[in-house]
Amino acid sequence: MSLTRYGYANAINGFFEFPTENARRVLPSGMEPVEVHHGSSVLAVTVFHFDESEVGEYGEVVYAVLVPPFVEDGRLPKGAFYPYQVATTTKAARQHAMERWHLPHWMDDVETELEPSADGKSLTARAKAEGTLALEMTITDHSWDEVSHLYQSFQQDDDGKYMCNILFEGEKSEHEEETGRIKLHDHPFNKGIMISEVFEQPFREMWMRKGHQLFDPLRTL
């Protein structure tokens, strides 16, 4: 079976603590969040700039909750997530992801930008939906390694439950220096999140560049 490849120039990700009760509200029944502390789960916000894919170049914003990975023989995933909202800058990218991966989408095009700081040590993502700013997130860098990391994504819709192995390969900086920041605006795009309960500083920041995601074929659970 063939893999699906998405090449990215940059992707930044922040892990933000938010209440487990909030995490449970955005997860489907039967799925439990991973807790970083008792009562605190993880909102993972990722902004991608894909520069190579079956549907061309596009930007993507993913809101996900960390969940336990599925354990089976073979390589152990580094982690797993349940994306509960995905937004793209193009209709083609959105339709492709909905059909192939059953990902839940914001149904309009969004505008994304990734702006580096003058010293190149941080990247700020901004996402506009319906013409107004919904999200600003800054992620800082640390040391860069060439990595190959396996993650899992769980999806669920009216048709069924799914799981997909995703290999992230490329350059990656990861740290817990608490130097990044997120600003979630009061916007329909952020529905489901109790904004005031989300930590403004990520406890973990990841910046990936010059890499790709390799998706295994979707598995029905």
Next chain:
Amino acid sequence: MEPARKRVADRQAFAEYDYSNFYYGAGDDPLNLLKPFANWYKDARPNGYYLYQEALGSAPSTHVRVRNGKTKQWQDLLNLASYNYLGISYRPEVKRAAAEALEKYGLGASGSPILSGTFEIHEQFEDELARFKDKESCILFPTGYSANVGFISALMRPGDTIFLDQYSHASIVDGAILAKSKTVFFRHNNPMDLERKMARAQGKKLVVVEGVYSMDGDICALPEVLEVSKRHGARMLIDEAHSTFLFGPKGRGVAEHFGLDKEVDFHLGTFSKSLGGQGGFVCGTQELADYVVAFSRSRFFSCNLSPVLTAGLRAALQIASEEPELRARLWSNCAFLRRRFEEEGVDIGNSNSQVMPVMVNNDAKVFAVAEKIQNRGLFLNPVTYPAVPKHRSRLRISVSAAHSEEDLDQAVGIIAGVLREEGICP
């Protein structure tokens, strides 16, 4: 931007994972993480994790015999790992008191403190400890862990809110879990973040802090945190596991050090650090003690402290009370070590106590550094993620009053030499 400096193949496979990767796993079999963990640990152990749980073959004094976890050979090492901050555990008076109690009472208490396990010696020790802490009453617990778990869950209920520093000890977190209260973490030693979190809370509130934080060795910002807590109507518990018998004019702890002994509502401590024994305690009013005795399940449903241990602890408390020069010696040693580290360019973070983290800040190298240091004659503990944040790996040092300056100078020489070889310090 810095270029990526390693290739995937350069790293050992075990280093891609850590304990946190084996905690959660979806599926139907409760044992499904055992095999992946075993496969990982098979590689991780010889590559550094063997440095945990190495067996000692002597008293935890300034020099110890340690069985190397990799070679299984005994090594005679300078000890900077034990919590024996005042060097009391092996004092002749302590050993003699324990030996006499063993002869009189036999080995254990043979009962819960609430039923048949309370001996006269326990009551004597509680009274002596209450006097030392200048409190009405004191209750003993079998361990420090059970003191936090038992006290917090005795007092707090579902619907209440417990505010914890993000670096809180596991026993505090587990106490909050057992209480089933809402748990809110605030940024480490950050009263402004606590202020933000408390502004939204309703109902009964408890703030828990530690006198000295055990991974960073920094002391609590007590005046500021207490001010926020009081303004929001919260009660405060201070866990002085690493600070009782050390800080303050009388050695009562960090609360006394700040002159806030009477302002903090609940005082908790342990006997496993400065007294070199085992067990925990909570001090406060008699009303508090009576209530906690009735509702603290970790105490109620455990065997009481052994009378043998209790006798040793009484002797240890007497030494700690009557020999303030031990504390003076400890702080002199800490000042000496801090100065020597500074001279050598060794980073010890924000430590301002007898717990000093030698910052390696390199998760990939921390075990190799610790291994070299041990093989050059020094016993200390590596600490890495998830016990501390990523890239904040360190070697944790516990200074003792029993160390000589020669001991400490030797330790600095070994540590600085290895850190230089590994390119970690200038």
